[in-house]
Amino acid sequence: MQTGKLYPRTFTDLNLMLFKRILKGVAYSILVILILIAAILMVFYSKDKPLVQLLEKYTDESSYFLKVDDINVHVRVKGEGEPIFLIHGSFASLHTWTAWEEDLSPYFMTISMDLPGHGLTGPDALQRYGIADYASLVLRIADQLGIEEFHIAGNSMGGAVALKMASDHPERILTLNLVDAAGAPSTPRPAETSESKPAVKNERNSSFSIFSLVKHPIFGKMITKFTPKFLFKMNLKQVFGDESKITDEMVARYYDMMLREGNRQATLERLTTRKPYDIEWDNITMPVLIMWGALDSWIPLRAGEAMHAKLPQSTLKVYPSAGHVPMEEIPTETVIDYLSFLGIQLDTDYLNSPKYFSHVP
Incomplete structure (x- = not known):
């Protein structure tokens, strides 16, 4: 019997086998990556928190819900006397003013609120999230x-x-206090030269922020369902000058307020649909106090200086060690300055000693 011959594999056969092995390895790697992504998303998946779940923890005897233009606005009213409206910033809530409310309310009535899309107020069905919308609401x-x-x-x-x-209703505003405020007249960015000072802390992390994440066409939509808690700690590290003042309770509060049912979607709508507004600077003739954290990485000090130049009757107070939210980061120092601006003189150690004050009309 004649036996068949074994012919060696051709170069093409070897290439085909190698290609199949590579393809199999790539497919396996993709599967592993997809499993890892799914696992990560499962870890970071966050359900909306219903309002009823947050009420007990984040309201007190001073909390009210007012029906304003078909929105149930969470409002907190404390003290008696001349009223002061306290308006929080983006991603925040009325709780950012808690320390100030405690020290202002013995002399004034303080009114703070959660703007629509924030805090316990939650979303607005008509998406009225512009600056002019909020001004009208207040x-x-x-x-x-x-x-x-x-x-x-x-x-x-x-x-x-x-x-x-x-700007729109100067006849109603007794005094104006701008704390690291948005809305400054446009100013040219300082030119960088070889002799420029080295970067300081207020410039760290400025290339990435929660704003850039929410505005991203892909990650912005993902963040409405997948919201890692560490993102809020990162956010607070950007807005505080002294990171040691960030507490776990503070991070939890910012996180809970964002997860309030509807707030994440409202934040996406608010930041991706900007509404223009105008400021009539000549109408602002009331006394103005401008307070600014020198380490603000979100709105730099030059914006406060531009406001000060635009409002000649204003006073500019700069806090060298504070960031974007000085009223929350250094409440004692800042509230003393604000009370002084309003005519209330206090001992600098007033929290631990008797309070001596005189109301200057």
């Missing part, structure tokens, strides 16, 4: 409370809201 709250004239303080986005109110 004025409507004042109308419902029967308040004709008032002081106003705003931080960051809330500062732009306060500016808009003072």
Whole structure:
């Protein structure tokens, strides 16, 4: 019997075998990556938190819900006397003013609120998230409370809201306090030269922020369902000058407020649909206090200096060690300065000693 011959494999056969092995390895690697991505997404998946779940933890006897333009607005009212409206910034809530409320309320009535898309107020079905929308809402709250004239303080986005109110209705605003406020007149960015000073802390992490993440066409939509808690700690590290002042309780509060049912979607809508607004600077003739953290990485000090130049009657107070939210980071120092601006003189150690004050009309 004649046996068959074994012919060696051709070069083409070897290439085909190698290609199949590579393809199999790539497929396996892709499968592993997909499993890892799915596992990560499962870890970071966050359900919306219903309002009822948050009420007990984040309201007190001073909390109210006012129906304003078909929105149930969470409002906190403390103290008696001349009213002060306190307006928070983007990603924040009325709780950013808690320390100030405690120290202002013995002498004034403080009114803070969660703007639509924030805090316990939650989303607005009509997506009224512009600066002009918020200014109109705060004025409507004042109308419902029967308040004709008032002081106003705003931080960051809330500062732009306060500016808009003072611009449109100067007759109602007794004084204006702008705390690291948005809305400054445009200023050229300082030119960088070989002799420029080295980067300081307020420039760290400025290339990435929660704003850039939410505005991203892919990650913005993902963040409405997958919201890692560490993102909020990263966010607070950007807005605080001294990271040691960031507490776990603070991170949890910012996180819970964002997860309030509807707030993540509202944040996406708010930041991807900007509404223009105008400021009539000549209308702002009331006394103005501008407070600024020198280490602000979100809105740099030059914006506060531009406001100060635009408002010749204003006073500019700079805090060298503070970031974007000085009223939350260094509340004692900043509230003393604000009370002094309003005519209340206090001992600098007033939290631990008797309070001596005189109301200067």
